Amino acid sequence: MHGPSNTICSQRDHSGPAGVLAGVMPDARNSALMLREKAERCRRLAAATTDSEVSRRLLELAAEFEEQAQAAQAGSRCR
Secondary structure, three states: OOOOOHHHHHOEOOOOOOOOEOOOOOOHHHHHHHHHHHHHHHHHHHHHOOOHHHHHHHHHHHHHHHHHHHHHHHHHOOO
16 A cells, blocks of 8 residues: 655556546545445455355455545545
């Protein structure tokens, strides 16, 4: 994860949709909320599945969504 930094405003976020710049995402607060909701959904699905590999991958996705949400939220403060 990235620590607090003003440089995040100019870094390309390669983990999200193509062409999205961290800190330049439209309505970053709503994007952060949406990403956190996706992370929570992944955690719920991981808890509900009996397949350990699927559960592991869903938890990885949840962590990625949380990281993207933090970047989006940090980007909203850069303006």
